[in-house]
Each structure stands twice: as structure tokens, then as C-alpha cells.
Amino acid sequence: MTHSTSSISAAPSPFVEIRRQLHQIPEPGFAEFKTQQFLLNYLHSLPQERLEIRTWRTGIIVNVKGTSPKRRFGYRADMDGLPIMEDTSYEFRSTHPGLMHACGHDVHMSIGLGILSRIVQNPIRDDITFIFQPAEEGPGGAQPMLECEELQDWMPDQIVALHIAPEYPVGTIATKPGILFANTSELFIDLTGKGGHAAYPHLANDMVITACQLVSQLQTIISRNVNPLDSAVITIGKIEGGTKQNIIAEKSRLEGTIRTLSAATMLLIKSRIEALADGMETAYDCKVDIDYGANYLQVFNHAETTQAFMDWVRETDTMKVIECSEAMTGEDFGYFLENIPGFMFWLGVDTPYGLHHSKIEPNEHAIDLAIELIGSYFRWLSEQD
Numbered sequence: 001m002t003h004s005t006s007s008i009s010a011a012p013s014p015f016v017e018i019r020r021q022l023h024q025i026p027e028p029g030f031a032e033f034k035t036q037q038f039l040l041n042y043l044h045s046l047p048q049e050r051l052e053i054r055t056w057r058t059g060i061i062v063n064v065k066g067t068s069p070k071r072r073f074g075y076r077a078d079m080d081g082l083p084i085m086e087d088t089s090y091e092f093r094s095t096h097p098g099l100m101h102a103c104g105h106d107v108h109m110s111i112g113l114g115i116l117s118r119i120v121q122n123p124i125r126d127d128i129t130f131i132f133q134p135a136e137e138g139p140g141g142a143q144p145m146l147e148c149e150e151l152q153d154w155m156p157d158q159i160v161a162l163h164i165a166p167e168y169p170v171g172t173i174a175t176k177p178g179i180l181f182a183n184t185s186e187l188f189i190d191l192t193g194k195g196g197h198a199a200y201p202h203l204a205n206d207m208v209i210t211a212c213q214l215v216s217q218l219q220t221i222i223s224r225n226v227n228p229l230d231s232a233v234i235t236i237g238k239i240e241g242g243t244k245q246n247i248i249a250e251k252s253r254l255e256g257t258i259r260t261l262s263a264a265t266m267l268l269i270k271s272r273i274e275a276l277a278d279g280m281e282t283a284y285d286c287k288v289d290i291d292y293g294a295n296y297l298q299v300f301n302h303a304e305t306t307q308a309f310m311d312w313v314r315e316t317d318t319m320k321v322i323e324c325s326e327a328m329t330g331e332d333f334g335y336f337l338e339n340i341p342g343f344m345f346w347l348g349v350d351t352p353y354g355l356h357h358s359k360i361e362p363n364e365h366a367i368d369l370a371i372e373l374i375g376s377y378f379r380w381l382s383e384q385d
């Protein structure tokens with residue numbers, strides 16, 4: 001069933017209000033200090049009988065105790081914002097200049113609080129671990145959080161996460177068993193040549209020229225080296241170089257990301273990048289340093305639990321379910337799924353601007369629908385067996 005926005009009350013729910021407050025305080029990975037405090041304040045305002053709260057760095061782990069637990073479920077929400085200058089029409093825009101929740105983590109967190117508060121008020125049989133995870137956009141909080149002491153005795157037997165999807169209508173979810181999101185690797189390339197006067201190019205090695213050439217050459221890896229029946233992406237999202245218009249640049253830097261649907265293709269791409277870098281050094285007598293930064297494992301949905309969830313949503317007609325294709329987005333939730341059966345799904349938020357866009361305005365009606373969906377799903381799960 002697809003929900004039109006007009007059929008839903010205009011008054012914002014408490015969790016929409018919470019999302020708006022979180023939206024105003026986006027913070028970079030592992031610096032989510034205000035966000036952590038905001039979430040803690042909310043958590044401490046709830047009845048505490050069923051709650052145990054731990055912090056890990058800027059993250060939070062909450063145990064909601066079941067009535068007679070046999071299993072433990074998990075919900076994970078990411079917490080960090082992005083370095084984007086917000087350009088929405090909101091009255092509740094970011095108060096942190098140059099930072100924005102442009103990937104929906106404010107929505108993911110408010111949905112997490114909504115499910116949690118619902119279950120505190122109306123407990124289920126099984127335990128649930130709520131994981132508020134820092135640094136999804138980089139350098140990656142999932143892997144170290146999975147290893148942290150605070151999580152070990154509350155490790156879920158099954159885990160769920162969602163991600164907002166601008167392209168789907170509100171009242172729709174999209175997912176699939178198997179691979180949902182790509183393997184990713186960050187890519188940082190530093191080029192060092194010889195600076196000089198703009199009028200004497202023959203006495204210098206211009207790193208603006210090499211940066212431009214390397215960006216173009218990198219794209220030939222996708223078009224000429226990767227099997228056309230496979231999928232891969234190299235995006236250079238940032239170029240830096242030079243100091244002034246009439247000075248030849250001694251240094252330049254490319255920052256980007258690599259996305260693949262297999263580990264083998266990731267290795268192939270990295271070896272081609274290194275070959276092209278060697279060629280640059282020879283051709284332009286410069287130095288090229290490559291750093292792959294944070295690497296994320298693919299998000300691989302557990303077949304059985306994903307299918308059971310999709311069937312349950314269809315049977316209960318809670319939302320419309322689309323079996324989607326995999327996407328080249330990355331998510332360190334892949335590390336949770338490597339260790340714990342579960343799945344991630346896209347939550348339709350119906351907005352013309354995409355993820356990581358300065359104008360993205362997710363439709364907030366999706367928040368209460370997702371709270372209802374996951375809250376009911378956990379209740380149903382805990383009634384099985």
C-alpha cells in the first residue's frame with residue numbers, strides 16, 4: 001500500500017521533531033559529540049526498567065530487555081553528517097556551517113529512537129540491541145564497534161538496518177537477498193612535481209596537468225579494463241592543486257572512491273591505478289603516492305531472513321515491497337552482516353534530490369511508517385517459535 005502524503009496528519013510526530021533537532025547538529029565521523037549527548041538525553045528521559053545504556057567512543061549501545069528472552073535482535077543506525085553546505089528550504093537547517101545530514105542519518109537515528117521507545121512502552125519477549133554507530137561516511141565505525149568490549153555480551157542474533165531512498169515513494173521499501181551495496185575503497189592520490197613561474201613551464205613539472213590527465217586515465221580503467229558485464233565505479237569527488245593563477249603547481253591531490261560488486265574487481269582496479277600512477281611518474285618525472293583510506297565490505301543480505309522479512313511485509317501489507325537491483329553505494333553495515341544474519345533495506349522518502357545532495361529533503365512521513373514497520377516486525381519475530 002502506497003501512502004500519499006496528503007492522507008497523513010500534518011502535525012509532526014515526536015520522532016519527526018527529533019529528526020529536525022538532529023538535522024541541525026550534523027557532525028563528522030567520530031566527532032558526533034552533540035549527537036551522542038542528544039540521543040543520551042532522550043534515552044535517559046524514558047522509563048529505565050528495561051534499559052541498559054553504554055557508550056563507545058561517540059556511539060551508543062542500548063540493551064532493551066525482553067520479557068522472557070530467547071534471542072536478541074538488533075537495529076543499527078548511523079550517526080555522522082557530511083561536509084556539505086546545506087541548501088534546503090528547511091527552517092531547521094544545519095547550525096554547523098559546511099556540515100549537513102545529507103545521507104539521512106538523522107532519519108535513521110530518529111527511527112531507531114522511535115522503535116526503541118515503542119518497545120520500552122510495550123515490551124516484546126526477546127532482547128533488542130540498538131546500535132547508534134559513528135563514522136559510517138568514513139573512516140568507518142562498524143568494524144571497530146563490532147570488536148568493542150561494550151557490544152560483546154549484547155551481540156544480536158539477527159540484525160536490521162535501513163537507508164533512506166530518495167527515488168522510492170513513501171510507504172515503499174526496497175531490498176533483495178544477496179548483495180545490496182557494493183565493496184568500496186576510498187582513494188587519495190598525491191602528486192608531487194616541481195613548481196615554478198607560470199611563464200616558464202619548461203623549467204617546472206606542472207601537477208595540475210598531471211592531475212587532469214590522471215583523472216581521465218582513471219576512467220579508462222572502467223571502460224577498458226573492467227569486463228563490461230561487471231559493474232564498477234571510480235569517482236574523483238575532489239581535486240586540489242596549486243596556490244595561485246600564475247604559479248605552476250608543485251603539488252596536487254585527487255580524492256575519490258572505487259566501487260565494485262566483487263573483491264576480485266576491486267583488486268584489478270587497484271592494480272591498474274598503480275600501473276597508471278607508475279606511468280605518470282615516468283612520463284612526467286613526478287612522484288605519485290596512493291592511499292586507499294577506508295575500505296568497506298559489500299552489504300550482503302542474508303537470504304533467508306531477507307526473504308522472510310519481504311514476505312512478512314507483503315503479507316501484512318504494512319508497506320509496498322520492491323525487489324530492487326544492487327546499488328553501487330557503500331555501507332559499513334556490510335561488516336555487521338558478515339558476522340550476523342540480517343539485512344538492510346531502502347526506505348522510500350520520495351525526494352527529487354539524491355543522497356549527498358545539498359538540497360535533499362526526505363519526506364518525513366516515512367519516519368513513523370518505518371517505526372511502525374520495524375517495531376511490528378520485531379514483535380512478530382519474537383512471537384515465532
Ligand SMILES: CC(=O)N[C@@H](CCC[C@H](N)C(=O)O)C(=O)O
Binds near residue numbers: 103136257258
Ligand atoms: C549510503 C552511502 O552513501 N554510503 C557512503 C559510504 C561511504 C564509503 C566511503 N567513505 C567511500 O567513499 O568509499 C557512500 O559514499 O556510498
